[in-house]
Amino acid sequence: MMRPIIEMKNVVKSFGHFKALHGVDLQVKEGEIVVVIGPSGSGKSTLIRCINQLEEHNGGEIIVDGAEVGHGRKSTVLTEVGMVFQSFNLFPHMTVLRNVALGPVRVRGLSWAAAEDRAERLLARVGLGDQATKYPAQLSGGQQQRVGIARALAMEPKVLLFDEPTSALDPEMVGEVLDVMQQLAKTGVTMVVVTHEMGFARKVADRVVFMDGGRIVEEGPPDVIFNAPRDPRLRSFLQAVLSH
Amino acid sequence: MATNVEALSVMSIFDTFLNWKVFVQTLPLLLSGLTTTLTLGVTAIILGFIGGLVLALLRLYASSPLRQIAVAYIDIFRSIPILVLLVVIYYALPFVGLRLSSFGAAASALSLVSAAYSAEIFRAGIEAVPKGQFEAARALGLSPWRLMSDVVLPQALRIVIPPITSNSINVMKDTALASVVAMPDLLKQATQAQALAANPTPLISAAVIYILILMPLVRLVGVFEKRLAVRGR
Numbered sequence: 001m002m003r004p005i006i007e008m009k010n011v012v013k014s015f016g017h018f019k020a021l022h023g024v025d026l027q028v029k030e031g032e033i034v035v036v037i038g039p040s041g042s043g044k045s046t047l048i049r050c051i052n053q054l055e056e057h058n059g060g061e062i063i064v065d066g067a068e069v070g071h072g073r074k075s076t077v078l079t080e081v082g083m084v085f086q087s088f089n090l091f092p093h094m095t096v097l098r099n100v101a102l103g104p105v106r107v108r109g110l111s112w113a114a115a116e117d118r119a120e121r122l123l124a125r126v127g128l129g130d131q132a133t134k135y136p137a138q139l140s141g142g143q144q145q146r147v148g149i150a151r152a153l154a155m156e157p158k159v160l161l162f163d164e165p166t167s168a169l170d171p172e173m174v175g176e177v178l179d180v181m182q183q184l185a186k187t188g189v190t191m192v193v194v195t196h197e198m199g200f201a202r203k204v205a206d207r208v209v210f211m212d213g214g215r216i217v218e219e220g221p222p223d224v225i226f227n228a229p230r231d232p233r234l235r236s237f238l239q240a241v242l243s244h
Numbered sequence: 245m246a247t248n249v250e251a252l253s254v255m256s257i258f259d260t261f262l263n264w265k266v267f268v269q270t271l272p273l274l275l276s277g278l279t280t281t282l283t284l285g286v287t288a289i290i291l292g293f294i295g296g297l298v299l300a301l302l303r304l305y306a307s308s309p310l311r312q313i314a315v316a317y318i319d320i321f322r323s324i325p326i327l328v329l330l331v332v333i334y335y336a337l338p339f340v341g342l343r344l345s346s347f348g349a350a351a352s353a354l355s356l357v358s359a360a361y362s363a364e365i366f367r368a369g370i371e372a373v374p375k376g377q378f379e380a381a382r383a384l385g386l387s388p389w390r391l392m393s394d395v396v397l398p399q400a401l402r403i404v405i406p407p408i409t410s411n412s413i414n415v416m417k418d419t420a421l422a423s424v425v426a427m428p429d430l431l432k433q434a435t436q437a438q439a440l441a442a443n444p445t446p447l448i449s450a451a452v453i454y455i456l457i458l459m460p461l462v463r464l465v466g467v468f469e470k471r472l473a474v475r476g477r
Contacts, residue, residue: 079385089376
């Protein structure tokens with residue numbers, strides 16, 4: 001039994017009067033691929049944004065790699081959590097290479113030479129070895145998102161969070177990003193992926209978590225979730241997203 | 245007859261306002277004034293830039309007492325007329341034992357006010373950097389200082405180039421106010437030369453010099469704005 005790398009206990013998050021998370025419990029084990037699905041506004045993004053404290057939760061506990069996070073704690077454990085954003089959020093004034101090398105230099109204390117070495121290797125791995133000297137704006141959306149993945153990987157994180165990584169992409173570019181993520185899943189890195197790509201969830205996930213109304217409604221292996229959904233909300237959600 | 249009178253008056257306009265001999269005689273005085281004006285302007289622009297950046301960061305990110313002070317500073321120094329501030333610094337401060345040279349007084353007044361305006365420009369620039377940039381920097385684990393220096397400020401500075409240049413032009417023009425505290429700047433030297441030569445040509449010359457110095461900057465703002473509009477998606 002592998003130890004949990006993320007433990008969320010009764011996590012509550014509100015924005016003013018709106019409650020985005022109503023006491024969520026979630027455990028993610030080392031090396032596990034968890035895919036979070038659910039309708040928009042169900043709290044999926046809020047859930048993973050709480051894990052790396054882009055949103056601070058109002059109640060409950062979040063423990064990452066054995067250390068509790070949030071509520072003003074200054075913890076270095078969050079540098080073990082990498083994030084890939086829906087809108088890429090690459091740094092537009094830096095070359096692709098520097099985008100990837102920046103974190104290792106500033107946070108891990110690598111020299112620029114060593115960090116750029118690592119960045120080149122990672123860019124090659126996501127199929128962008130020849131784009132290192134370009135600026136983000138010169139790349140397609142799919143390429144930018146692959147840089148985003150390389151940037152997160154450069155920190156050698158223990159957990160990778162993906163916040164709808166293909167939602168801002170033109171349809172023909174979704175595949176190249178999902179391919180990279182699938183490759184990544186085989187390397188044993190822990191991944192928590194919020195996505196609407198049901199094909200990816202079915203193929204890659206160890207466990208699928210369905211959220212609705214700020215709660216985890218149902219979770220289980222993809223076979224069970226997709227072939228034998230129990231909760232009526234999950235059933236109608238799947239009907240809606242799989243019917244076309 | 246009528247044409248003669250016209251010819252005479254045209255002659256006297258040239259003699260009075262565009263008198264070559266007076267121009268040549270007073271040019272050295274004007275150029276020394278120009279040097280002073282440029283030194284004063286550049287000093288105030290640099291100090292205002294640094295002060296503005298610090299104030300903007302305090303206003304955005306400092307905790308309560310410091311932030312309130314920054315807000316109060318910015319509001320007060322944007323409301324006070326520079327001329328009034330200049331007179332207070334030069335004529336009133338000596339009563340509390342702080343005696344500044346005319347250059348010191350003028351540079352202080354211009355920098356204090358320019359810092360307040362620059363602060364608002366920087367604040368707008370920092371706020372114009374997309375939220376996702378802050379989040380990406382935080383997700384990488386960059387310290388607040390690195391987040392600013394590596395990610396946010398380089399982008400914010402690019403955004404504020406046109407308004408900061410505009411503000412610099414205003415500072416340059418406001419240096420003319422320093423003539424009231426006996427600062428030998430371009431305007432002061434021109435009025436001096438006008439009195440000596442009993443002819444307003446030096447004033448016209450000064451006006452032309454101001455325009456020659458500042459018009460390229462004014463054009464530059466336009467170029468920057470166009471370039472930013474093209475690059476901004």
